[in-house]
Amino acid sequence: MSTPDVPVPVANPRAPFYRRLPVVSHFNKSVGLQRGMLVIGLILTGLFLLTALLAPLVAPYGFSQLSDADGSFPTQQPPGGKHLLGTTVGGYDVLSRVIWGTQTALLVIVVAVVLSIFAGVVLGLVSGYLGGWLDRVLVVVADAIYAFPSLLVAIVMAIVISGGQSSLLGGIMAAAVSITVVFIPQYFRVIRAETIRLKAEPFVESAKVVGASNLRIITRHIYRNATRTLPLIFTLNASEAILTLAALGFLGFGIEPSSAAEWGFDLNKALADTTSGIWWTGLFPGLAIVWTVLGLTLVGESINDLNDPRLRGRKRAGGTSTAPANTAVITAEGSAS
Amino acid sequence: MTANTDPSPGHQPDAGHPVLDIDHLKVTFATDAGDVHAVKDVSLEVRKGEVLAIVGESGSGKTVTAKTILGLLPETATSSGTVLINGANVISVSAARLRQIRGRDVAMVFQEPSTALNPVFTVGWQIAEGIRAHAGGGKRVSAKEAKSRAIEALRKVGIPDPEHRVNYYPHQFSGGQKQRVVIAAALALNPGLIVADEPTTALDVTVQAEILELLRNLRDKYGTSIVLITHNMGVVADLADRVVVMYQGDVVEEAPARTLFAEPRQDYTRKLLAAVPHLGHNSASEGLARRAHQEEEILVEATNLTIEYPGRLGTPAFKAVDGVSFTLSRGEVFGLVGESGSGKTTIGRAIAGLNRTTGGSLKVLGYEMLNLRERTFKPLRKDIGFVFQDPAASFNPQLTIGECIAEPMLIHTRPSPTQARKRVGELLESVQLPASYAGRYPHELSGGQRQRASLARALSLNPRLLIADEPTSALDVSVQAKVLELFRDIQQEFGFACLFISHDLAVVDILSHWVGVLYKGRLVEQGIGSQVMGDPQHDYTRRLIASLPVPDPQEQAKRREENRALLGI
Numbered sequence: 001m002s003t004p005d006v007p008v009p010v011a012n013p014r015a016p017f018y019r020r021l022p023v024v025s026h027f028n029k030s031v032g033l034q035r036g037m038l039v040i041g042l043i044l045t046g047l048f049l050l051t052a053l054l055a056p057l058v059a060p061y062g063f064s065q066l067s068d069a070d071g072s073f074p075t076q077q078p079p080g081g082k083h084l085l086g087t088t089v090g091g092y093d094v095l096s097r098v099i100w101g102t103q104t105a106l107l108v109i110v111v112a113v114v115l116s117i118f119a120g121v122v123l124g125l126v127s128g129y130l131g132g133w134l135d136r137v138l139v140v141v142a143d144a145i146y147a148f149p150s151l152l153v154a155i156v157m158a159i160v161i162s163g164g165q166s167s168l169l170g171g172i173m174a175a176a177v178s179i180t181v182v183f184i185p186q187y188f189r190v191i192r193a194e195t196i197r198l199k200a201e202p203f204v205e206s207a208k209v210v211g212a213s214n215l216r217i218i219t220r221h222i223y224r225n226a227t228r229t230l231p232l233i234f235t236l237n238a239s240e241a242i243l244t245l246a247a248l249g250f251l252g253f254g255i256e257p258s259s260a261a262e263w264g265f266d267l268n269k270a271l272a273d274t275t276s277g278i279w280w281t282g283l284f285p286g287l288a289i290v291w292t293v294l295g296l297t298l299v300g301e302s303i304n305d306l307n308d309p310r311l312r313g314r315k316r317a318g319g320t321s322t323a324p325a326n327t328a329v330i331t332a333e334g335s336a337s
Numbered sequence: 338m339t340a341n342t343d344p345s346p347g348h349q350p351d352a353g354h355p356v357l358d359i360d361h362l363k364v365t366f367a368t369d370a371g372d373v374h375a376v377k378d379v380s381l382e383v384r385k386g387e388v389l390a391i392v393g394e395s396g397s398g399k400t401v402t403a404k405t406i407l408g409l410l411p412e413t414a415t416s417s418g419t420v421l422i423n424g425a426n427v428i429s430v431s432a433a434r435l436r437q438i439r440g441r442d443v444a445m446v447f448q449e450p451s452t453a454l455n456p457v458f459t460v461g462w463q464i465a466e467g468i469r470a471h472a473g474g475g476k477r478v479s480a481k482e483a484k485s486r487a488i489e490a491l492r493k494v495g496i497p498d499p500e501h502r503v504n505y506y507p508h509q510f511s512g513g514q515k516q517r518v519v520i521a522a523a524l525a526l527n528p529g530l531i532v533a534d535e536p537t538t539a540l541d542v543t544v545q546a547e548i549l550e551l552l553r554n555l556r557d558k559y560g561t562s563i564v565l566i567t568h569n570m571g572v573v574a575d576l577a578d579r580v581v582v583m584y585q586g587d588v589v590e591e592a593p594a595r596t597l598f599a600e601p602r603q604d605y606t607r608k609l610l611a612a613v614p615h616l617g618h619n620s621a622s623e624g625l626a627r628r629a630h631q632e633e634e635i636l637v638e639a640t641n642l643t644i645e646y647p648g649r650l651g652t653p654a655f656k657a658v659d660g661v662s663f664t665l666s667r668g669e670v671f672g673l674v675g676e677s678g679s680g681k682t683t684i685g686r687a688i689a690g691l692n693r694t695t696g697g698s699l700k701v702l703g704y705e706m707l708n709l710r711e712r713t714f715k716p717l718r719k720d721i722g723f724v725f726q727d728p729a730a731s732f733n734p735q736l737t738i739g740e741c742i743a744e745p746m747l748i749h750t751r752p753s754p755t756q757a758r759k760r761v762g763e764l765l766e767s768v769q770l771p772a773s774y775a776g777r778y779p780h781e782l783s784g785g786q787r788q789r790a791s792l793a794r795a796l797s798l799n800p801r802l803l804i805a806d807e808p809t810s811a812l813d814v815s816v817q818a819k820v821l822e823l824f825r826d827i828q829q830e831f832g833f834a835c836l837f838i839s840h841d842l843a844v845v846d847i848l849s850h851w852v853g854v855l856y857k858g859r860l861v862e863q864g865i866g867s868q869v870m871g872d873p874q875h876d877y878t879r880r881l882i883a884s885l886p887v888p889d890p891q892e893q894a895k896r897r898e899e900n901r902a903l904l905g906i
Contacts, residue, residue: 202731206794209689210745211718224735 022231023299026306034312038302044295052102060084061093063100063261076273079280086280088266089273092257094280098288100261104172105292108245109238111176112183117234119180120187121227127188128195128226129218135192142185151251154178154244158253171255171262175245182244183237190233194226232307235300239293246289263289355382355421356530356562357406357443362418364401364410375401375414377586383530386560388552390577390594392567394609394813395784397583403534403566407445408435422530440467444523448535450515454507461487461503464522471526490521494551512677513544517551524555531555534566541676541840546884546904549575568813570613571886574598574893582606594890612818613888614843621670621825622850622866629850630669636702636802636834637665637688643696644683657683659858660697667801670828670835672849672866674842674881679855681838685804688836689723690714702802719749722795722833726807728787732779738765739775742794749798764793767830769823785816789823796831803828803835809844821847842885846870854878879903 019025023042030038051058066073072091079086085094127135145153157178198204199222207217249255249264257265263285270282305311364376376398383389393399404410405420408427420427422442427435444467447453455463465483472478478486484503491499494517507515516536523531533552537545553576555561565577573580573594580597582590582605590603601607622629644658658680665671675681686692688701690709699706702717725731732741742764743757752760762772768789779787788808795803808824809817825848828835839845845852846866853863854875862875873879883900887893 202725202727203733205691206723206725206731207733207744208691209718209721209723210794211715211748212744213748216748220736221733225733 022303026303029312030302030306034302034305037298038306041295041298041300041302044291045299048102048292048295049106051099052106055099055103059096059099061096063092063097064258065093065096066091076278076281078278085284088269088281089278090257090269094266094284097257097261097266098263098284101263101266101285101288102292104255104260104262105242105245107172108175108179109241111172112179112241113234113237115176115180116183116187116237117230120184121191121223121230123184124188124191125195125218125223125226128192129199129214129222131196138188139192142188145181145185150182151244151247153182154248155251155253157181158248171259174253175248175255176241178248179241179244183241186237187230187233190229191226194229195222198222198225229307232300232303235296235303239296239300242289242292242296355384356387356423357381357383357564358419358421359402359406360419360421362402362405362416362420364398364405364414364416366411367413367415374586376405376416379418379583379586379588381581381588381591383562383564385529385562386556388556388563388565388576388578390565390567390573390580391583392570392573392580392609393583394568394815396585398586399566399583400534402583403445403532403564406530406532406564407439407443409445437471440528441471441526442528443530443532444526444528446516446520446523446531446533446536449539450512450519451507451539453519454515456507459504459506460491460510460518460521464490464503464518464525467522467525486525487521490525491518493524493555494518494521496521511544512540513547516540516544516548520548520551520555524559524561527559528561530562530564532564532566535568536565537572538567538569542842543676543880543884543904545572546886549886550904552576569886570610570814570888571893574888574890575886575897577890582609598888598890609815610888612815614814614818614821614841614847615888616843616846616870616882616885617867620846620867620870621848622846622852622868625850625865625867628865630666633667633669635664635666637663637836638700639663639684639697640699641697642684642687642694642699644680644687644692645695654695656858658687661855661858661860662697663853663860663863665802665834665836667834668832669851670837670849672845672852673836673838673855674840674845674852675855676840676881678857680858681840681855682806684855685723685806685836685838688802689721689804690718719745719798720801722798722800722803724788724791724795724803724805724808727811728784728791729779729811731791732787734779736778737775738777738779738782738790741779742775742790742797745794745797760797761793764797765790767796767827768793783816784812785820788812788816788820792820792824792827796827796833799831799833801833803833804838805835806838807840808837810839810841817844824848842870842882854881 019028027035027038027042061068073083073087073093075087075091076089077083077087083093083095085098087093088097123138127138154175155178158174161174161177204217204221207221212220245262246264246267249262250268252268255262255265266285267282270278270285273279273281359379359381362376362379363374366373366375379398379402381389391399391402401410401414405416406422406427410416416428418428422438425434425438425442427438430438454460461484464487465480468483468486469478488499488503491503496502496514496517507518510518520531520536536552537548540548549572552563552565556563565572567573577594580592580594581588582597582603584605590597590601590606592602597606598610601610640662642658642661643656645654645656648654661680661684663671673681673684683692687694687699687706690706690711693709694706697707702720704714704717732738739758739761742761746752746757746760758775761775765772765774770786770789770793774782774786774790779790782790791808805824809820812820821844828848835848837845837848849866851863852866852869853860854869854877855861856877862869862873862878869878870882873882880903883896883903887896
C-alpha cells in the first residue's frame with residue numbers, strides 16, 4: 001500500500017517491534033500466578049518444538065526401525081538397557097516413537113491451522129462486511145458443520161482424502177484437512193463477529209464517507225483490527241488439533257507406523273498390552289499428548305486472561321508506601337487471578 | 338465556609354455535624370503504564386441539606402472521589418485517608434458494615450439510567466430490593482410492605498400513578514422517568530446523603546431541567562444532602578450551594594456557588610468558567626438582519642425530505658425525518674439543533690451518503706440522494722468532509738495520524754508520497770498541531786488533539802461542504818472552546834459550507850449563521866441564530882431555550898422562576 005512514509009522527528013513512544021509480538025507483549029504485562037502459568041506453558045511448548053526440530057539428533061532409532069547392527073529389537077521389552085522406554089509388541093523403540101511423534105504432531109498443527117486460518121479469516125471478513133445472502137448461506141453452512149460431531153466429520157474427511165491409503169504426506173494431509181474442516185467455522189465465526197462490530201465503528205464510516213472502496217475498507221481498516229484475537233484461537237486450536245489427530249489415530253484412521261510415528265496410533269496398539277501388565281507402550285505416548293496439549297493450553301489461556309483487562313492481574317499500586325495509621329488497603333487481591 | 342449562600346430561598350443548611358467528611362483522601366490505580374494517582378489529596382465535607390458540586394474535566398478524579406464515598410472502587414485501586422459517613426470510615430470498615438452503610442446512609446444515582454436498571458425486573462422489585470436488604474434485626478420485610486414503600490418512593494419522585502407503574506419494566510419508561518426511578522431507588526431508605534454522578538449528562542436538556550428540579554425539591558423537603566458530580570457549569574449554577582473544583586486529582590478551589598461564579602480566585606477556575614459557552618454571548622450571527630450568503634450557489638437542498646427506518650416485523654416504519662426542507666449555500670454555517678431522537682444526525686448522515694433517504698428530495702452538490710448509487714456518488718465525495726462525534730473512535734487505531742489524514746488524498750488524487758507528506762504537514766499546521774504528530778498513533782493524542790486531526794482529515798481535499806456531527810460533545814469545556822474557535826477560524830479561511838449538528842444551543846450559536854431546530858423529525862423553526870435564541874417563535878424552541886441552564890447562579894435562579902410555567906415544573 002502506497003502510504004506516505006511520514007517522517008517521525010520525535011522518538012516514537014511505541015515499544016520496539018519485538019516487544020509488541022503477541023507472546024512477548026503478554027509476558028511483559030503479566031505478574032504473579034499468571035506469569036507462572038504462561039512461563040510453564042511456554043517451557044512445555046518450547047520443549048515440544050525443540051524436540052520436533054531436533055528429532056533426528058535426539059531419537060536413538062528411526063521411527064520405523066525394527067533392528068540395528070546387533071539384530072532385531074526384542075518385543076515388549078520393559079524400560080531399561082538399550083531401549084530406555086522399552087519396546088512395543090511390534091518391536092518398535094517406544095522412546096524413538098514418542099520423539100518422532102512430535103514431528104508429526106507439529107506438521108499437522110501447522111498445516112491444519114494455516115489452512116483454516118486463511119480460509120476462515122477471508123470468509124469471515126467478506127461475509128461479515130458484505131452481509132446479505134452470502135453471509136446467510138455461509139453462516140448456515142458453518143452451523144451445519146458445527147452440528148456434526150467434529151470427530152465424525154474428521155473421520156469422513158480422512159477416508160475421503162486418503163482413500164484408505166496411508167503415506168506420510170497423505171496421512172498428515174488427511175488429518176490436517178479433516179481438522180481444517182472443523183476449524184474453519186470457528187475462525188469464520190470469530191472474524192465475522194468482529195467484522196460486524198467494526199463495521200459500525202466511526203472509523204469505518206469515516207472511510208466510507210471519504211469514498212474508500214469495499215476492498216480497501218476490508219483490507220486496510222477491518223482486517224488488522226479484527227485479527228487481534230487470532231494468537232489466542234491459534235494456541236487453543238493447536239491443542240485441539242493434536243487431540244483430534246490422536247483420536248483419529250486411536251480409531252485407526254491415522255498414519256501407519258511405517259510412514260510416520262503417531263501417538264494416537266501407538267495408543268491404539270497399546271490397548272491390548274494394558275491387560276497383560278505392559279504399561280510402557282501406552283503411558284509414554286499418552287504423556288506426550290498430555291504434555292503438548294497442556295503446554296499449548298496454558299499459553300492460550302494465559303493470553304486469554306492477559307488480553308482482558310478485567311482478568312489481568314497487576315502489581316499492587318504504591319506497594320512500598322509506608323502506611324500511616326489511618327491507611328487501609330481496599331484491594332483484596334491486587335495480583336493473582 | 339459560610340453556609341448561607343444558597344440560591345433558593347427558604348433553605349438553611351445545618352451548621353452542625355457534617356454528613357460526609359473526607360479527609361486527605363488519596364486513590365491510586367495500578368495500570369499497565371504504572372501507578373496512576375487519580376486522587377492526590379482531597380478533603381471536603383458536606384453538611385445536612387447541602388448540595389455540594391464537585392466539578393472538573395475528565396481525569397480530574399471527581400468520579401473516583403464519588404465512588405470512594407460508596408466504596409465502589411475496583412480491585413486495582415488503593416486508597417488512603419478517611420471518608421467518614423455518620424462516623425464510619427468507609428475506607429477501613431468491613432465489607433458487611435459497608436453493605437449496611439450503602440443504601441441506608443448514602444445512596445448513588447448513576448449517569449446512565451437505562452443501564453443502571455436491570456431490564457428483566459420490574460422497577461418496583463428493584464426499589465424493594467434495597468428495602469429488603471436492609472430489613473435489619475433479622476426481620477424480613479414482607480413483599481407487600483416492600484411494595485408499598487416502593488410506591489411511596491415512586492410518588493416522592495413524581496412518577497404519576499405509582500400504584501400501577503410500580504409493576505412496569507424499565508423499558509416502559511422514558512429516559513427522564515427512568516432517572517426518576519433510579520433516584521427513587523436511592524431514596525427508598527431515606528439516606529441522608531445522595532451521590533449523583535453526572536445525573537443529567539445522558540439526558541436531554543428539557544428532561545435535565547425536570548431532574549434538577551426534582552433534586553432541588555428533595556433537598557428542600559427532606560433535607561437530603563447531595564454530592565453532585567458534574568462537568569456542566571450550567572447544572573452547577575442551577576443546583577449547587579457550594580462548589581469544589583478539581584483538577585488532576587487535587588482540589589483547586591472551594592467556594593460557595595455564587596462567589597465562585599462571580600469572583601473565581603484561581604487561574605484554573607477562571608479559565609474553566611471563561612470556556613463555558615453562554616447562550617447569547619459570542620453569537621456568530623450577532624447583528625445579522627437577513628440570511629447571509631444567499632447570493633451564493635446552493636450546495637444542499639432538502640425539499641420535504643423524509644427518512645424512514647424499517648420497523649420490525651409487524652410494526653410500522655419509524656419516521657426519523659419527516660418532511661424537512663432547508664437549503665445550505667456556499668460559505669454558510671447551518672446549525673442543526675435538536676434533542677436525542679430528533680433526526681439531526683440522520684440528516685447529516687444522509688447528506689454524506691451513509692443513510693438512504695426514503696422520500697422527498699435531497700440534493701447534495703446537485704446529486705439527488707433519493708436514488709443514491711455509490712459508483713456515481715463517489716466522485717462527489719471528495720467535496721464532502723465529515724467530522725464525527727467521538728474523535729477516539731473515528732480513527733483506525735492501527736494507522737498513524739498521518740496515514741489517516743492522507744487517506745482521502747490517496748483515494749481521490751493519488752499523490753506521490755512526498756506530496757502527501759507535505760500536505761499532511763500543512764493540514765496539521767492549519768489545525769494548530771505540530772507536523773511531527775503525523776507519526777503518532779491516535780491513542781497517543783488527547784481528545785482535543787484527535788478532534789483537530791479529525792478536522793484536518795475532513796479538510797484534506799479542500800471540500801466545499803463539511804458536516805460536523807456533534808464534534809465537541811465528547812470534549813471537555815476548555816478543549817471544546819479551543820476547538821470551536823479553531824473551527825470558526827478555519828471556516829472563515831477556507832470558506833466551506835458547513836452543517837453543524839449539535840444538541841447544545843449555546844455551542845451552535847457560537848458558530849452558526851442560520852439555525853434550524855428539529856423536534857421529532859420535523860424542522861419546527863429556522864432563522865438567524867441570534868434571533869432564534871433571543872426570540873423563539875415555536876413552543877418547543879422556547880422550552881428548549883428555557884431549560885438550558887446558564888453558567889451564572891443569579892441569572893439562572895431568575896430564569897428558573899420566569900420559566901417555571903413554561904417548563905411545567
